[in-house]
């Protein structure tokens with residue numbers, strides 16, 4: 001049996017997104033051209049912007065299309081290049097944040113404070129506030145973690161920042177794993193900036209969004225033409241953007257039923273995993289994305305399990321797709337307080353509503369056999 005259980009790494013494209021993309025490929029005009037072909041592309045582009053804005057509950061003028069989550073994250077944290085230079089981030093952000101912050105700190109002598117999550121994979125808003133001061137010009141905490149799937153109290157963190165920071169302290173959230181899976185509303189969350197990526201909710205790869213509240217001055221990453229109101233030059237990826245908006249609409253509209261079905265599948269598999277002796281599930285089970293399981297088995301290497309699962313036809317991962325193969329234990333799990341040895345043992349299984357009970361039972365059977373064989 002072949003089972004895809006690595007939806008946090010990427011998702012298959014939705015049929016509606018493929019169809020919209022093909023249509024947009026036919027109307028190939030450059031949205032910046034003033035002739036009819038260009039105008040047609042511009043109309044498609046602007047209606048996608050409106051759609052995305054509506055789904056995030058913001059204005060179209062606050063949406064900037066990017067090449068994906070990494071660009072949106074890198075761009076967002078550049079806002080910290082101005083001001084007093086104090087930045088606060090959670091210690092288990094995606095590397096698109098952590099590495100970009102490190103690079104910026106080297107270049108501009110910014111001071112970056114990394115706040116550790118609690119053992120259950122949740123960032124304590126109080127702890128964030130203790131690190132925020134009137135000199136803080138950026139705080140970034142992800143909406144949901146990509147390895148353990150824990151959902152962060154973004155709204156509460158925002159409130160704490162307003163107490164401890166100055167009026168200009170910018171609050172950014174990386175919502176790449178959250179959008180399309182749990183409700184995301186920039187007004188309710190109280191964020192100034194937010195990143196998302198289309199391929200995590202059934203859209204195409206290489207396209208994403210940076211939401212930036214009107215009034216915040218963006219520091220461009222790229223220089224060139226006047227696209228995206230002069231802030232993000234380069235001819236827009238119209239087919240990708242159009243497909244992203246369609247995928248996002250479908251994911252958000254079906255969110256509740258999809259989440260309920262996914263949660264059932266996940267809990268079914270968790271029950272099977274718990275039957276395996278000395279197995280551990282990492283991160284809060286309550287405040288968690290519907291499809292995420294992050295677990296380990298005492299005495300067994302995560303990478304070995306992933307390879308054997310692959311041989312059995314199951315696609316899973318031993319952590320973030322971006323760091324697998326580096327030989328380093330997960331910075332997410334070590335930030336949560338796991339030892340390096342325990343962090344090496346972890347595997348991540350991420351399901352969606354398109355998975356079936358038969359597939360989940362198959363994964364459970366395979367895991368039980370693989371762990372037994374590796375322990376021998």
Ligand SMILES: Cc1ncc(COP(=O)(O)O)c(C=O)c1O
Nearest residue numbers: 068069070094096146176177197
């Ligand atoms: C939380 C998070 N942020 C950022 C990214 C990077 O997004 P992209 O692959 O679109 O560059 C990912 C991708 O795995 C992610 O999970």
